[in-house]
Amino acid sequence: MRPSLSSTILDFFFPPFCAGCKKIGSFLCQRCYDQLQFYTLPIRLSLPSQHFDHLIAAVEYTFPMRELLQQLKYDCVRNIADFLGEFLYNTTYFPLTDLIIPVPLHIQRLHQRGFNQAAEIAKALSRQTNISYLPILQKTLPSMPQAQKNNRLDRLQNLENHFALIPETQQFVRQKSILLIDDVSTTGTTLNECAKVLKAAGSREITCLVVAHGR
């Protein structure tokens, strides 16, 4: 892939460095890349009722992908999203779908962070595949901070009815196959709640694709 002018300029001032060992040159050096734990099969979860059809994760949420994803979230390095888009495309069984939709952030969080990391990865994948990018999910209620959630049941219930489609967009997803993108999955609750909204709007098939999955 030919780097864009803006990413070339960014590389000049902020050369990429390895999230694992800080070596300058790329976001993951070969030595750290070799430590990634790839998934070969779709992820199976024990959700009370599963609304998506498949969950595909590239790697386990461990060193050094955990470090790279944290860097993407907190250092606002959008070039990492391009790197991860390419990584997902090249390392996973990539389903051809009608639409690519990112898991949304609540507007409050979006303003704090300045961007939605899942949306940046989804956009990168859309550029790579020419599949339409359609950010039509919204998070209507903010999540409770992690520290206040006591147990698994709390975590599951915490997200119920927190997502919705942007009004008047139902027609765009009806009968469509959808690739739902997030950076990380753990319980799968967020993906499941998003899938529930999309299925209720008439989506035909939903495949969730995440960079990393961990418990």
Ligand SMILES: [Zn+2]
């Ligand atoms: Zn390294």
